Amino acid sequence: MTSDSRTGVVVLAAGSGQRLGFGIPKAQVLLGEEPILRHALAGVVAASVADRIVVALPHGEKPGPGTLHEVVEVFLAEHRDAEWELSVVEGGATRADSVARALSALDGVERVLVHDAARPLVPVQVFQRVADALVAGARAVIPAIPVVDTIKQVHTSHGADADISPELVTGNIARESLRAVQTPQGFSYAALKAAHDDAQYLDDKQAEAITDDAMLLESRGVPVHVVAGSTYSLKITTPVDLILAEGLLEGPLAGRWMGEA
Numbered sequence: 001m002t003s004d005s006r007t008g009v010v011v012l013a014a015g016s017g018q019r020l021g022f023g024i025p026k027a028q029v030l031l032g033e034e035p036i037l038r039h040a041l042a043g044v045v046a047a048s049v050a051d052r053i054v055v056a057l058p059h060g061e062k063p064g065p066g067t068l069h070e071v072v073e074v075f076l077a078e079h080r081d082a083e084w085e086l087s088v089v090e091g092g093a094t095r096a097d098s099v100a101r102a103l104s105a106l107d108g109v110e111r112v113l114v115h116d117a118a119r120p121l122v123p124v125q126v127f128q129r130v131a132d133a134l135v136a137g138a139r140a141v142i143p144a145i146p147v148v149d150t151i152k153q154v155h156t157s158h159g160a161d162a163d164i165s166p167e168l169v170t171g172n173i174a175r176e177s178l179r180a181v182q183t184p185q186g187f188s189y190a191a192l193k194a195a196h197d198d199a200q201y202l203d204d205k206q207a208e209a210i211t212d213d214a215m216l217l218e219s220r221g222v223p224v225h226v227v228a229g230s231t232y233s234l235k236i237t238t239p240v241d242l243i244l245a246e247g248l249l250e251g252p253l254a255g256r257w258m259g260e261a
């Protein structure tokens, strides 16, 4: 445990996985031989940062064989003697709704990590870097990695050029200061809860623009600290991500790779 005060971890598994396209909730899709959610829970537990874990499951899912509820029940049964507590909540219509519902079930913790089950291979070191930064005093901390591609700004071309291609370049953005942001994102519980409570009053367009939790804190003037993420923390969004994740599960290039995950 990183500290003696209580840390909660929210595991978001309530998404439908439209872009993955398996016709079942994404967290239920097998990665190797186990559902994505099971990998995510194993990662959280291996990092030893959680006193309490709350898993957001798809809205309307009833417990039963072949469900994510069952994945959680089996995981719990295998960790009967664990020191952490684990509970489930029904997720909401959007990621932010699911976070808000899970936060309500975590009242009493001092710090909270919000993690996408869709990032099932996050190394324990990343969880620990985030948790350690919170213990060191950060109210908000996110893991991120440098952007490797050249980044250009484009505009949808409506002129004659639209016959040639659908977009025109309007500028370049220096990538040195850009970061691709991952989860788990860590927060003071009180700060994140207050931000989510206020976010209820955003209109649909504003709510749609909020794609991570840190944005809510940034808009309230809370400094958001960045720690090193990992290429292993990729988000499974489309089928190619699942192929990449299965490759990572098999191991780092069969021993030929000498880098840090």
Ligand SMILES: Nc1ccn([C@@H]2O[C@H](COP(=O)(O)OP(=O)(O)OP(=O)(O)O)[C@@H](O)[C@H]2O)c(=O)n1
Residues within 6 Å of the ligand: 012, 013, 014, 015, 016, 017, 018, 019, 020, 026, 027, 056, 091, 092, 093, 094, 095, 096, 098, 099, 115, 116, 117, 118, 119, 235, 236, 237
């Ligand atoms: N209503 C929602 C929507 C998303 N999520 C979670 O938020 C994370 C990031 O979402 P994303 O990758 O976009 O997942 P989906 O919403 O399932 O994907 P899609 O948009 O392709 O349907 C995932 O772990 C997902 O389960 C959630 O808990 N509740």
Ligand SMILES: C[C@](O)(CO)[C@H](O)COP(=O)(O)O
Residues within 6 Å of the ligand: 095, 116, 181, 182, 183, 211, 212, 213, 235
């Ligand atoms: C929170 C997140 O994982 C950070 O990269 C990401 O923004 C969530 O992705 P979504 O597809 O927009 O839900």
